[in-house]
Amino acid sequence: MLAPLRGARWSLFVCSITHTFIHVFTMMHTALIPVFIREFNLTIFEAGLLVSIPLALSVSMSLPYGFITDRVDPRKLMILSLLMSGISGLAVSQARSFLTLLLPLSFIPLSSTIYHPPALTIVSELFSEEKRSRILGIHAAGGTTGVAIGPITLGLILERFGWRFSYFIWGLPVLLSTLLLLSLPAVKYVAHKERESEEDEAVIEDVEDSRSKIISRYFLLLLLAMGVNGIGQQALSAYMTTYLVSVRSLSESAASMLYGLSPFFGILGSLIGGYLGDRLGSKRWISTAYAGRILVYTGIWLGPLWLLVAVYLLGGFFGGSTMGPSTSLVARFSPKRRRGLAYTIFMLLPSLMGSVSPLIAANLIELYDITGLFPFAISSTLVSIILFQSLPEGRRKSVSYR
Incomplete structure (x- = not known):
């Protein structure tokens, strides 16, 4: 039982850390709306599109994605989501126009949409049902940490280094976090063997x-x-x-x-x-x-x-x-x-x-x-x-x- 326990704990750690990274950009762009309006000379309507279009893209892709998420290795989907988020963050840091800003911003919520179903599927099967709420709470805390530290980082370095540096310094760790996912065992080995009989x-x-x-x-x-x-x-x-x-x-x-x-x-x-x-x-x-x-x-x-x-x-x-x-x-x-x-x-x-x-x-x-x-x-x-x-x-x- 010791080896499976170690594997389950490591899998929970990896999923919680990557949950942090997938959320570091979640609240950054909304905090930067006044900055975007000034720097890119946007109208109020265009600024609103920076919020509504990424959300609309995420919603439109959710259900079609849901029908394939159970048919693909969840580790591959999580890696895809982090690659999408990290590359999008780096692209935002280099944006020079409204369109080159809107495009990568639109893929950040989509990366979160791709990440959550496979990650939650893995975490929900790591331990017995009596511990499931507690384990999912730990995983949720990882995501909440990411939501919090993104804007805090922005606030700390905005005046000295500018907003672009906030996206750049987090883009690289997000990309590197995909290496952790390579260490996850296949889901059928992570989960309890008795989970099928329990269900x-x-x-x-x-x-x-x-x-x-x-x-x-x-x-x-x-x-x-x-x-x-x-x-x-x-x-x-x-x-x-x-x-x-x-x-x-x-x-x-x-x-x-x-x-x-x-x-x-x-x-x-x-x-x-x-x-x-x-x-x-x-x-x-x-x-x-x-x-x-x-x-x-x-x-x-x-x-x-x-x-x-x-x-x-x-x-x-x-x-x-x-x-x-x-x-x-x-x-x-x-x-x-x-x-x-x-x-x-x-x-x-x-x-x-x-x-x-x-x-x-x-x-x-x-x-x-x-x-x-x-x-x-x-x-x-x-x-x-x-x-x-x-x-x-x-x-x-x-x-x-x-």
């Missing part, structure tokens, strides 16, 4: 009865619950810095710094949330974390200014804490042979919500004002909690200390 003994009849189907009704219910929550959450997130500046009277730099610090608390949330998902059950912890976010929304909206920073950062913790449990539920409610497709559909959801939510938010702001986003987000989160109660409880098994 055959599952007590959730809906999943068992739908083994020939791509997804089960519980998987659809999970998507619905998280989608309803995502609409409110992303609608509020899109205009959070605007709210902090216009209503809470923070300076633009202070609002941006607060916005950027939140992912750091998401790292801690990913680790603790994964552990609590295993101890309490994934469904129960997600419901608890969503209830915590309702308190966070209320505190940001109605709480005193002196409490704002603490409450806002607590929201980052709750947001990160659901990553491990939610991806664990995807594995639980999807057939093993189509798990890559299930993760593709699951990862497609945030992109879809991200394209719709800002439009909903804009209409709410026009009809009411920006504070109207808070009751909308609170209501959607509450509905999501109610939907989660329709999911079955986790199976009761003794904990494996593999």
